[in-house]
Amino acid sequence: MSAPATTAPTKLAREHVILIGVLLVASFVVILNETVMSVAIPVLQEDLGVEPSVGQWLTTAFLLTMGVIIPLTGFLIERIPTRQLFVLAMSLFTAGTILAFLAPGFGVLLTARVIQASGTAIMMPLLMTTILTIVPPERRGVMMGNITIVISVAPALGPTVSGLILDHFGWRWIFGLVAPIAVLALVLGVKYVVEVGERSNNRVDLLSVPLAVVGFGGVVYGLSSIGKSAGGSGVPLWVPFVAGGLALVTFLIRQIALQREDRALLDLRVFGARQFTLAMIALAVGFGMLMGTLILVPYFAQQVLGFGAAETGLVTLPGGILMGLAGPVVGRLYDAYGPRPITLPGTLLVSAGIWMLAMVDTDTPAWWLVLSNIGISVGLAATFTPVMTSGLGSVPARLYSHGSATLGTFQQVAGAAGTAVLVSLMTVVARRSSGGVSDPEGIVDGVRAAFMVAGILSFVLIAVCLFVRRPAHEQV
Numbered sequence: 001m002s003a004p005a006t007t008a009p010t011k012l013a014r015e016h017v018i019l020i021g022v023l024l025v026a027s028f029v030v031i032l033n034e035t036v037m038s039v040a041i042p043v044l045q046e047d048l049g050v051e052p053s054v055g056q057w058l059t060t061a062f063l064l065t066m067g068v069i070i071p072l073t074g075f076l077i078e079r080i081p082t083r084q085l086f087v088l089a090m091s092l093f094t095a096g097t098i099l100a101f102l103a104p105g106f107g108v109l110l111t112a113r114v115i116q117a118s119g120t121a122i123m124m125p126l127l128m129t130t131i132l133t134i135v136p137p138e139r140r141g142v143m144m145g146n147i148t149i150v151i152s153v154a155p156a157l158g159p160t161v162s163g164l165i166l167d168h169f170g171w172r173w174i175f176g177l178v179a180p181i182a183v184l185a186l187v188l189g190v191k192y193v194v195e196v197g198e199r200s201n202n203r204v205d206l207l208s209v210p211l212a213v214v215g216f217g218g219v220v221y222g223l224s225s226i227g228k229s230a231g232g233s234g235v236p237l238w239v240p241f242v243a244g245g246l247a248l249v250t251f252l253i254r255q256i257a258l259q260r261e262d263r264a265l266l267d268l269r270v271f272g273a274r275q276f277t278l279a280m281i282a283l284a285v286g287f288g289m290l291m292g293t294l295i296l297v298p299y300f301a302q303q304v305l306g307f308g309a310a311e312t313g314l315v316t317l318p319g320g321i322l323m324g325l326a327g328p329v330v331g332r333l334y335d336a337y338g339p340r341p342i343t344l345p346g347t348l349l350v351s352a353g354i355w356m357l358a359m360v361d362t363d364t365p366a367w368w369l370v371l372s373n374i375g376i377s378v379g380l381a382a383t384f385t386p387v388m389t390s391g392l393g394s395v396p397a398r399l400y401s402h403g404s405a406t407l408g409t410f411q412q413v414a415g416a417a418g419t420a421v422l423v424s425l426m427t428v429v430a431r432r433s434s435g436g437v438s439d440p441e442g443i444v445d446g447v448r449a450a451f452m453v454a455g456i457l458s459f460v461l462i463a464v465c466l467f468v469r470r471p472a473h474e475q476v
Contacts, residue, residue: 016134018192020143023086023127026185027150029178030093030120034062034415035158035294040171043309047171048106058113060221065117066412067220071212073125074405075204075265083193085126090186093119097182101175112175121408124150128404132392133196137471138335144389145331149324155291157320159298163313205258208265211251216409218244223416266409267402270395276403278468279391280410285461286380286387287411288418289354289454293376295419296426297357297369300447304362304440315369319377326381331389339386343465346382349375351458358451362440383461387468394471422450 012020037044037059044058076085096115103109127150131143165174222240251265258264271277294316301307301315333342353375356368388407395403430446433439 012135012139015192015194016196019134019194019196020127020131020146022185022188022192023123023130024146024150026086026090026182026189027123027127027147028154029181029185030089030116030123031150031154032158032161033093033097033116033120033178034066035155035291036162036174037062040162040166040174040309043166043171044106044109048109057110061110062113062117062120063412063416064217064221065114066121067409067416068213068217069118069121070125070405070408070412071216071266072209072405073122073408074267074402076122077126077129077401077404079204082126082130082195083189085122086189086193087186089119089122089126090182090189091119092116093123094179094182094186097175097179101172101179103172124411125401125404125408128388128392128407129401130196132395132400132404133397137393140393141334141385141389142328142331144334144392145327145329145385147327147385147388149327153320153324153327155294157317159294159315160313160317160320163309163311167308167310203263205254205263205265208251208254208258211247211254212265215244215248215251216413219248220244220413220416223413223420264402266405267399270399270403270406273391273394273396273471275394275469275471276391278464279387279394280407282383282387282461282464282468283391283407284410284414284417285457285464286350286383288414288421289350289457289461290376290380290418291415292418292422292450292454293354293357293373296422296447296450297373299426300360300443301366301369304360304443304447305364305366307366311366315366316373316377318370319373319375322374323377323381326378327385330382330385334386334389338470339390339468340466342382343386343468344462346379346386347458347462347465349379350383351379351455351462353377353379354451354455354458358448358455360447360451361444383465387465390468390470422454425450425453 080088093116096112096117096119099115100109100112103112128147131140131147135143162174165171165177169177218240222237222244252268255264255266255268259267259269271280297315298312301312302309307315330342330346353372356372356375360368392400392403392407426443426446426449428446429449430439430442433442433445
């Protein structure tokens with residue numbers, strides 16, 4: 001391990017510290033909503049009288065909207081002033097949250113989730129681009145550690161928050177308790193968010209927008225539908241993949257042509273930086289495993305171990321808390337020593353936690369689930385911060401917004417893919433067992449198979465992270 005850098009860190013201006021604080025709080029609140037439905041869907045299905053395949057759209061529609069909008073955020077950040085974009089994002093999220101709280105039926109609730117996701121999709125790329133623009137390289141590790149809290153801890157705490165609220169207040173208060181916090185973040189943003197970066201006046205390519213919508217939307221919808229297709233329902237699986245795939249290929253070809261004139265909706269030159277490409281691979285594998293785990297572990301706890309909503313949520317709580325505490329510490333270690341001394345033990349922890357889940361059975365104690373979740377959570381905290389800092393820091397400054405948008409897109413598609421692959425494997429294996437998908441023994445077989453595949457993917461994560469380095473201009 002090399003000696004820490006001795007250069008005194010550049011002090012951030014007070015208004016920039018306040019700006020980052022407001023963006024972090026707002027981003028945490030909006031990202032939290034990505035996984036709050038994992039425990040709530042069975043309750044909503046009973047209360048609103050909808051079939052399981054219909055109720056699942058409350059999560060699928062959220063993922064789909066995120067997958068459609070995030071690729072557009074690089075263009076939006078370059079053209080809309082920071083404060084106006086923040087107000088737009090938080091206004092959409094707040095309006096969707098209030099509408100969800102008041103929803104008289106499933107249709108309105110589904111619409112509200114789409115509105116929520118529209119605001120959520122803008123916040124993370126806006127936060128990352130802002131930090132890359134105003135934070136000097138020697139302090140980015142700490143700041144990216146704070147982003148780890150948002151990008152990882154918020155989804156990890158979603159089931160816990162949802163479970164506790166469901167047991168004491170009912171499903172509407174999942175949104176009712178968030179709404180005042182969202183309003184407060186919006187008010188603070190109006191007052192404290194300042195302009196960062198430079199604006200571009202390049203006109204939008206009108207063909208790229210529908211291509212992005214159909215391309216990314218089709219792929220995310222297809223990935224999100226794999227589990228339902230395995231159950232014998234839904235649109236034929238090849239339809240969204242073929243439509244989305246063709247649109248996506250056309251979109252990418254068009255972006256390569258447009259980026260020569262700096263008019264690309266999503267500039268692919270960010271992949272010219274080797275460290276950015278490695279970071280995206282690592283982030284995709286890691287986030288896919290995280291989201292898949294956050295769906296399967298609560299399902300296993302409820303369907304096999306007989307846990308209630310609150311008990312299920314508490315299984316992920318210790319890991320979520322430790323992930324939050326680890327984020328800033330990992331950031332400081334990155335600033336001092338670089339990525340490798342952190343990512344190697346981090347990825348080994350992730351792998352150990354995943355393989356623990358591959359050994360569950362009908363008598364698995366709660367502490368086994370908690371311990372495995374802690375290993376995965378802490379390990380990913382030690383992985384995400386270094387790879388994001390190294391990857392985004394290696395992108396040229398003029399492409400920061402596109403790097404942030406690309407990272408957000410990879411995160412969303414990976415989350416949908418991880419959930420789809422693990423849930424589908426679990427469903428297929430469980431159905432082939434003697435008891436089927438309703439039998440605890442069948443579910444155990446399915447969950448084991450899913451986490452064995454995730455365990456193999458964890459070896460890929462370890463291998464990729466061995467090659468992660470500091471960006472060349474940050475070498476000490």
